Amino acid sequence: MQRFKDKFALITGGTNGIGFATAQQFIKENGKAIITGRNADTVNQAVERLGQNAFGIVSNAGNMTDVLTLRKQVKQYTENIDFLFVNAGYGKFASVADADEAHFDELYNMLVKGTFFTVQQILPLMKTGSAIILNTSFVTEVGIANFSVYSSAKSAVQSFIKTFAAELTEKGIRVNGISPGHIKTNIYNNTGLNTDQINGAIQSILPAIPFKRLGEPAEIANAVLFLASQEASYIHGTELTVDAGISVIR
Helix, strand or coil, X not given: CCXXXXXXXXXXXXXXXXHHHHHHXXXXXXXXXXXXXXXXXXXXXXXXXXXXXXXXXXXXXXXXXXXXXXXXXXXXXXXXXXXXXXXXXXXXXXXXXXXXXXXXXXXXXXXXXXXXXXXXXXXXXXXXXXXXXXXXXXXXXXXXXXXXXHHHHHHHHHHHHHHHHHHHHHHCCEEEEEEECXXXXXXXXXXXXXXXXXXXXXXXXXXXXXXXCCECHHHHHXXXXXXXCHHHCCCCCCEEEECCCCXXXX
């Protein structure tokens, strides 16, 4: 397939998991992708794996200095972005009793401010026919203990789908969202859990998933790229849930 021939994508949080899989498939379909990540080593390693049509920028979605210089950095590689996937983020979880202001600010700075201002900064590089995809989560539809701050931040991102769509219709830019379920990513890497604890958490989750398995990053990437492609040219302001049905079958 060549759905993205001569197209340029910017994928935040593209060094692993869903972001990397999306960049990989976008390039496979003859596009070029700029990925961002917080660490120079992981960015460089990802770019090397993705090949000559990949470019990397060290940028932290939770740091406003980085976000506000992102457009300038992107313009080193292209003047136009055809597809923006705002994907950067990770999870940190705490009970209502234990969550502190630092925990709250970290997640909101990265997921809410990071998403809003990334879109703001890249919009001048986008033209009619471009597409923006925001990464939300199935947790906005269910109540999970210790997820209150993370879920509320993702709910804010979810609200951006409709408000951005309403505003950008005039510019001919489509805005949609992807809502993943439990996927094989590094979401737990910043929680302070060790490997055994992470594996234990995953095993405790599996029985609740209708398909009894974690989703593959490529399964989310396929859905993201459908929304980014002309095959979805009449889809605007919506959220595609890819969660094996966990948000409705519990």
